[in-house]
Amino acid sequence: xxxxxxxxxxxxxxxxxxxxVITPFSIGDKALVLYRSGDQIRxxxxxxxxxxxxxxxxxxxxxLQGDVQLVCPWHKASFSAxxxxxxxxxxxxxxxxxxxxxxDDRVLxxxxxxxxxxxxxxxxxxxxxxxxxxxxxxxxxxxxREEGFAGRVVLVSPEPDLPYDRTAxxxxxxxxxxEGAPPPALRPAEWYDAHRIERxxxxxxxxxxxxxxxTLEKGNPFTPDHILLASGxxxxxxxxPGATLEGVHGLxxxxxxxxxxxxxxxxxSVVVIGSGFIGMEAAAALRKRGAGVTVVxxxxxxxxxxxxxxxxxxxxxxxxxxxxxxxxSRKVKAIEGDKAVSAVTLDDGSTISANxxxxxxxxxxxxxxxxxxxxxxxxxxxxxESMRVAPHxxxxxxxxxxxxxxxxxxxxxxxTAQCQARIAARTMLGLPGGTLPVPWFWTQHYDRKxxxxxxxxxxxRVEIDGEADRFDFTARYLKGDKIVGLAMAGRPKEMAKEAxxxxxx
Numbered sequence: 001x002x003x004x005x006x007x008x009x010x011x012x013x014x015x016x017x018x019x020x021v022i023t024p025f026s027i028g029d030k031a032l033v034l035y036r037s038g039d040q041i042r043x044x045x046x047x048x049x050x051x052x053x054x055x056x057x058x059x060x061x062x063x064l065q066g067d068v069q070l071v072c073p074w075h076k077a078s079f080s081a082x083x084x085x086x087x088x089x090x091x092x093x094x095x096x097x098x099x100x101x102x103x104d105d106r107v108l109x110x111x112x113x114x115x116x117x118x119x120x121x122x123x124x125x126x127x128x129x130x131x132x133x134x135x136x137x138x139x140x141x142x143x144x145r146e147e148g149f150a151g152r153v154v155l156v157s158p159e160p161d162l163p164y165d166r167t168a169x170x171x172x173x174x175x176x177x178x179e180g181a182p183p184p185a186l187r188p189a190e191w192y193d194a195h196r197i198e199r200x201x202x203x204x205x206x207x208x209x210x211x212x213x214x215t216l217e218k219g220n221p222f223t224p225d226h227i228l229l230a231s232g233x234x235x236x237x238x239x240x241p242g243a244t245l246e247g248v249h250g251l252x253x254x255x256x257x258x259x260x261x262x263x264x265x266x267x268x269s270v271v272v273i274g275s276g277f278i279g280m281e282a283a284a285a286l287r288k289r290g291a292g293v294t295v296v297x298x299x300x301x302x303x304x305x306x307x308x309x310x311x312x313x314x315x316x317x318x319x320x321x322x323x324x325x326x327x328x329s330r331k332v333k334a335i336e337g338d339k340a341v342s343a344v345t346l347d348d349g350s351t352i353s354a355n356x357x358x359x360x361x362x363x364x365x366x367x368x369x370x371x372x373x374x375x376x377x378x379x380x381x382x383x384x385e386s387m388r389v390a391p392h393x394x395x396x397x398x399x400x401x402x403x404x405x406x407x408x409x410x411x412x413x414x415x416t417a418q419c420q421a422r423i424a425a426r427t428m429l430g431l432p433g434g435t436l437p438v439p440w441f442w443t444q445h446y447d448r449k450x451x452x453x454x455x456x457x458x459x460x461r462v463e464i465d466g467e468a469d470r471f472d473f474t475a476r477y478l479k480g481d482k483i484v485g486l487a488m489a490g491r492p493k494e495m496a497k498e499a500x501x502x503x504x505x
Contacts, residue, residue: 008108024056043098048072050091063500073492076499089418119148126151132230133157136397138186139418143425158203175285204369209390226428233363233398242335266290271354275302279360284445294325308462365399380410387424396420413441454485
């Protein structure tokens, strides 16, 4: 043995270890997993470094590129089955790997993780500026340091809070968060110092795509070697009489969430305008707080365009079972009240009493620091497969418009933004950027979760295996004979595999 016997644990017989599956075991109270392929055996942490999901409930599968990946069951982060390195977010760290030896047909695992070799420092005299401080911005900063970038990295954002998990606002913070409690930080404060990531609390008012000159609202202008535009989007505002009354809210920031939490109790009557992600997740969260909730939607069913009638119908029924009133095929005409909201009037003349209104009517890309001619008709920036907008300038996340199958799409989803950011960061360093995975997102309503994989393409029909109303199904979305998307509920392993093997090309 390479270390003293006390540093190793005998975990199982070699003959009991199956091949090409994730096998759980533990050393004391530490959960670990094994992966065996022929004579090679690897041991890794048993919990995903993103949110602590049990990796044993995920899958090991071969990707379209031919490598084997270990995929988290919850949020589809993937890791190399050879080394544990991070392949795709939303995790930002690798899986720790542990030493393994086989003696007398017994598998022994070391108790301490193996040290990871740091890459050689590179480009220490270069300067990367990131406009934004959300998920994509942090993923880019992590990737730059992960790949050995030794130069200056600055995140420019007007928000004073530590960069946080924005998806938690409607899924967790609004439903169970305490008043004044911040959403989960993407990285602790000490990480920025340890990795020399500067946070500049300021607003970019102009970015010259040709000269790379960045003009700030308060500080002095500067010209970095590389720019990553990751400014995200802002919530669309209601354009009806009464939209500025006290009690009318959007939900895009931690401050928005805290204002809503402070105003909601079991006696609150809430009208949610819109039946998309923010609207329906917020409806579920506010019902958990005991508020009365009415959803006003222009469509007959929530997520109808994205998920089809059967899945969308099951989702509406779930909300109605939980006490949410759903008013379909109606628009809000006005919000009534003197200083504060008292009611909402619809386009058919009916009125709904309310003392809080939440508008979930979509978001618009934040690109007011660029001239209009740089922005396409989708409101975003055209990027190539490396996320490049112009020489040494890249755009990712909600503002990036990508080409796929002859069309351009803006994908407003967390994981895609992070994947784009990693591609852009590597390209800045002259490394292969990699291939963007098929977009994946998930939405949580009470104790039910729906996952979707695919580009936002239209479909002709939906084939469902399982029972949509029991939230145990696989839905296949077809255009002609081609499967262009998948939705699943209650099948995390199946979706984990599809996340790295699905090909709609």
